[in-house]
Amino acid sequence: MSQYQIKFMPENRVIEVAHGTSLLSAAAKAGITVKSGCGGKGTCGACKVVVLSGDPIIEGTGNLTPEQLSKGIRLACKTLIQGDMTIEVPPESRLQEHQVLLGDVQKGLLQESEHDLLDKFGRHPLARKQRISLSKPTLTENSSDWSRLSIELRRVLQTGEKPIHIPLSVLKHLPELLRKANWDVSITMTDTEAGLTITHIEQGNDIPPYGVAIDIGTTTVVVYLVNLITGEIVDQQGTYNKQAKYGDDVITRIVYAVEREQNLIEIRDAVVETVNGLLDKILARQSLSSKDISSAVVAGNTTMTQLFLGVDPRYIRLEPYIPTMTTAPSYPARELGLHMLPEALVHSYPSVASYVGGDIVAGTLVTDLASGEDIILFIDIGTNGEIVLGNQDWLVACACSAGPSFEGGGITFGMRAMPGAIERIFVDPKTLDVSLKVINNQTPVGICGSGLVDCIAKLLSAGIIDRAGNFQLEHKSGSQRLRATADDKQFVLAWAHQAGGEKDVVITENDIKNVIRAKGAIYAGIRSLLNMVAVDIEMISRIIIAGGFGNYLNIHDSVQIGLLPDLEPERFEFVGNASVKGARLALLSQNAWREAEELGRKMTYVELSVGATYMDEYMAALFLPHTDMSLFPSFQ
């Protein structure tokens, strides 16, 4: 097949690709990750590139304007190569590497309670290492190598009759190893339901065993390296999930994964590669070998977990929304392709249902939600909002589709919480003059989720929008910031010259409606759960918010727009990345792991699509803060 040379700018990187390749794939091959929210279907418009030279096949132009087209802007996913080309990938179309939420918290609350939990459950890691010295065999003391070793191991560990399994790969090299090590060896093991599995035998040493806690989010992936003896988080690293190229949300990814058999493998490989990239970085930084990682616990939503294991995710998105498994067995790293000890077991967090996954069970565990009489509400706000309500006696959970607004998706100038993102806004109610707080104090380029919440609260306070989110163009200030365009109404947050670009940074009525739908979905989920168990808002003692977005959230704003229930600020708590913290806890405590499985079983999943309650609640929540103002006494 013909090969063509494609040059990418400003990198000035040239690669060769075959006839018919899309610019999206070509960029990936050049190591440039172009955003693609719709998975390359030509609908999201995220993958804009500029064709500087060459004459490609145009399969589609989506919502590109004639003006954009005349400037050479094309959709990378729908532009196919049929000759040499030069392409520019503008910054806004690139998936930027930036520090993702690693679990640090603003209020520092969890750091303490987490330590309490480890004390509560007891430190007894899923994997351990034991140094053993054997006597040398003789003609009369001639039991086999494996008998000699296993008998001594049983004696030292006092394992009784528990089965001990030695994988073939370890057994194969046992004789040579024992003799080279002069019968002094370190044995790495994992405790499982079925017994003890030996995962590695090496020359005796005192390197501690390490484990990795892995949070596989739809958007980001975070890895903690944990010393299994001290419990310390030795290192941590996060990045974007490479599956993003197949779509922003789980549904788009499932659709892609089941299209062809090869796709499932491809999308699994993408997340495995993501995790391996993080592991490699950490290992290099800590001067450790992949063989030093003897255990992994993975927490992710149900789709992420199935895709990570390569398990057919098809029925997650088809009614009646059945996941393949809620408790996944543990598999050796070699079967999953992770850069760690090949025989080390990788444990996947149990989930509850197709849309309440292991990340939520991990959060429920790590926030100690189910251990007292107090009723606690746990919310993980992302593309999906997952909500758990309960105490030691009962637990209910649901999921509601909030859409990507809080992560910057579907918002004209939406972006993630990274340098350049507007996170706070102050509006003079008289003049509508604006001052902004931008992350890292940089020039504003867009607005992040917490900025949006703040912005809507301020627009409402200033009378720029009404309770339904409609712009009040006749605002008495007469400010030029408030204006109507051909297809929308908008408010200018930063003028082009302030934003250092060609365009004014604005928020549109459409953006506001999107956020209202998102916050309405979450509030309706909370109300549905409360109704279901006949609990009043006032009876909730604590509301714990997890997830990257929640971490930057202003509680007052959130209540004012009706995202969160109207309770005293003291009852709110941020937990940060509860998923990776729950994974760490399980790594370090077999009891915690058992409790996680118990929690998964105990939680009652409420399918919101059954019955009319949720829809009614949702409709009622499409106001700022709500149609029923009695629910928001502070703002009456």
Next chain:
Amino acid sequence: MSQYQIKFMPENRVIEVAHGTSLLSAAAKAGITVKSGCGGKGTCGACKVVVLSGDPIIEGTGNLTPEQLSKGIRLACKTLIQGDMTIEVPPESRLQEHQVLLGDVQKGLLQESEHDLLDKFGRHPLARKQRISLSKPTLTENSSDWSRLSIELRRVLQTGEKPIHIPLSVLKHLPELLRKANWDVSITMTDTEAGLTITHIEQGNDIPPYGVAIDIGTTTVVVYLVNLITGEIVDQQGTYNKQAKYGDDVITRIVYAVEREQNLIEIRDAVVETVNGLLDKILARQSLSSKDISSAVVAGNTTMTQLFLGVDPRYIRLEPYIPTMTTAPSYPARELGLHMLPEALVHSYPSVASYVGGDIVAGTLVTDLASGEDIILFIDIGTNGEIVLGNQDWLVACACSAGPSFEGGGITFGMRAMPGAIERIFVDPKTLDVSLKVINNQTPVGICGSGLVDCIAKLLSAGIIDRAGNFQLEHKSGSQRLRATADDKQFVLAWAHQAGGEKDVVITENDIKNVIRAKGAIYAGIRSLLNMVAVDIEMISRIIIAGGFGNYLNIHDSVQIGLLPDLEPERFEFVGNASVKGARLALLSQNAWREAEELGRKMTYVELSVGATYMDEYMAALFLPHTDMSLFPSFQ
């Protein structure tokens, strides 16, 4: 590298090989298996071929005579290709395919006792299959596929809290399968120490589960296909172990295996290929798929077991002779490369020591040796003679190196028990006229192990040899059959014209000394065990003989030459291939399998090289029948 054309005759088959390839490898590539007892070291002389044209590099000629060399005869292993050639591979240098011992017995004794054992242990196969119908999930009955399945399976099988493991390969396709099968599925499982492992899930059907019993002998490999419901041996097949090309005995193979890392893989692949060849044949004949084989039990000596698993066998042959393991865990067929259900477990019979392996434990189990008060002696005669003595209270075992004589090795006209082999001989003591019984009544081409035993007994009776095995050239008959050559003395069993060849078929004094050493080794082993536990020969109630050679043995002859103890013929019994029978028993009965593990642990291995007893016994046994004639009253 230069390639040359090598033509093999009489096949007229032409292949291309690289410069420097040995004729032995070239023949293998041409699909012609040339014998090579020494593993291609140029010492055994088994690989003779005739160079018809071409000018090879001669690396060695071993013990070829000038006459043979002048006829173009070369050692295939030490003849390297440096140009086109034409080669003839004579029949005597070919490893012939012939029916190998499949476990049939002459006296038909075991068929019955085996059934008794199955009744005794209870029929509860290592693998089973269960058909299950599930209710369809709904929005309210929305547990995961795997929960739905495992809960119903637990209910039907009443497994209680036993862990159930589902391999990743099965889990991956579970959702699609359940729906295609309309929730009616057949589940194949294996019971292990650690719980229940699911090995396959398929559309519901009533095909019974099958298992395979595999005897991996150093020389031959035998497979039984067993219906796990009825216990019936549905089919059976045997052939030579393809490892033969790396040497006839375990020591030569170990030496080869540890020479380079690649060799171990090569020699493992050879036996896996052998087993797969048998499986393929049986599956084709029975119109079954490899997926229908849901379990395997393998019995072999310790070296064969380690090589089959690819486990470093190095220390088996080095003092203090330590095997890597005596109980091997079970591994999935996919890890071993067997043509059966990929996740089906392959169980290896436990062994006792480096030279008392799983085949002997299998024999001990299947002969019910350890279940009564009677003292029983079990002997497996092959290249190694393995001996077990005991009853329900105690068991001792040893191994003695008998050498290959009984299998035709190291004997001038030695051959295996196959058509053309002399199996009985009658000598007129006056005239020394000979009449022969040849297998299949064909023209005699050589003499098999049982023929050798008979022959020596007859030569002794006729006064042709004395009790030390020396030829009595001055025999009063004056027969021309008795003669001396330049380097040996010999007796002609068949004249060249009778044998249809160029040479007289003879037995030499050297051959006789070899057999005496072999029988001496075994008898000394028996005596050493008896001494050890202070048991008199008379106290042995039964002597059970296993192995291919034993099956054709004449008891009277064997006692007369001092191979077997002098007891009434009624106390002897043949069991045939006890190894494969023991494998079948374990396949069908979990209790039998547990008993096998128990037997392995219970058996005390006696290392004959420790102390002087064995050497003394051996020296005393180098007479016909023995130096101490009081041990052989029937022949005094």
